[in-house]
Amino acid sequence: MPVAMMAAVAGVDVVAGPGVGLLPLVSLGPAFSGLVGGWRRTALIGLVALVLCIGLGLYNGLFEERRGFAALGSVVGVTGAGIAAAVMRSRREAELASVRSIAELAQRVLLRPVPLTAGPLQAAVSYTSAVAEARIGGDLYEVVASPHGVRVIVGDVQGKGLAAVETAAVVLGAFREAAHDEADLVGLGERLERSVARELEGEKFVTAILVEIGADHEAVFLNYGHPAPMLVRRDGTADFPEPPSYALPLGLGAHGADGPKPFRVDFAPGEQLLLYTDGVTEARDDRGRFYPLAGRAHLLKDPDAHHALQALREDLVHHVAAPAHDDAAMLLLRYHGHGHGPGQPVPGE
Known part of the structure; x- marks a missing residue:
């Protein structure tokens, strides 16, 4: 673009003559070069512009008056400003790259990659932050293979930004420790409630769902005001197991309400369990329609769990067709049993 601009100005100046006064252009x-290129390239373009200005000035006889020197001063001044702009932009880009690397490191510490397999399960995760340029936000997830079974949490912290990230760190830290220590899921939930209550102030809260999956082909749920998971059966139908009664989110236990009651759901080899946050089901298209998750269960048919979840995420992004307004986390669990994938028969059935 800088070269094209200078060539166009030179061509018009030669054709129109010195009376038009295009030489300062x-x-x-160098002005455009300073916006898109480095300082060395800007300086080189400025040097070329200076030589071109001198050549056109001599051709038009402008150095016999002040206009020629004014044009030279314009080129030198704009080149200097372009070099300064290029240097400042390069520094900002370096700072942004450093911030991104720190964010990626924080993500690996806070939201560690889930294990590819845990007990009889295969796991895959997708996370999208609503904050521009961010890698992490207020949604959280974890999978822990404990002595009491595979224990899972997916949660959503009220609010966004650094405060939400700090709260997510508290919840995940407490869960990772308690998942190994507590013998039952209710005790695990109570321990999380105490940890969150100590850290949160006012009316802040965390919605969460806890899951325990053992070897008895059942999943035990404990729901703290979180969206119901989607259970995809072997025939492709989708269920959304609801708790017998809804409980308050984590952090609001001081209001005196009873805690959530555990409930059990059959979960056998060849079936899939999708845990997610409300950033998925509340995502709207340009007409204000919510994302129809129940009608997208067929997207999870790919034999590879990560590819299946990626297909669902791409469909979600296509539905919104705009920057997300809320964090969106999805955790897919596949009960493969003895190596049997979704839709494959289990011996003896």
Whole structure:
């Protein structure tokens, strides 16, 4: 673009003659270069513009009056400003790259990659932050293979930004420790409630769902005001197991309400369990329609769990067709049993 601009100005100047007064516009070359290129490239374009300005000035006889020197001063001044702009932009880009690397490191510490397999399960995760340029936000997830079975949490912290990230860190830290220590899921939930209550102030809260999956082909749920999971059966039908009674989110236990009651759901080899946050089901398209998750169960048919979840995420992004307004986390669990994938028969059935 800088070269094209200078070539266009030179061509018009030669054709139209010195009376039009286009010579100062040669400085557009280094001006545009400073916006898109480095300082060395800007300086080189500025040097070319200066040589071009001198050549056109001599051709038009402008150095016999002040206009020629004014044009030279314009090129030199704009080139200097372009070099300064390029240097400042390079520094900002370096700072942004450093911030991104720190965010990625924080993500690996806070939201560690889930294990590819845990007990009889295969796991895959997808996370999208609503904050521009961010890698992490207020949604959280974890899978722990404990002595009491595979224990899972998916949660959503009220609010966004650094405060939400700090709260997510508290919940995940407490869960990772308690998942190994507590013998039952209710005790695990009570321990999380105490940890969150100590850290949160006012009316802040965390919705969460806890899951325990053992070897008895059942999943035990404990729901703290979180969206119901989607259970995809072997025939492709989808259920959304609801708790017998809804409980308050984590952090609101001081209001005196009873805690959530555990409930059990059959979960056998060849079936899939999708845990997610409300950033998925509340995602709207340009007409204000919510994302129809129940009608997208067929997207999870790919034999590879990560590819299946990626297909669902791409469909979600296509539905919104705009920057997300809320964090969206999805955790897919596949009960493979003895190596049997979704839709494959289990011996003896």
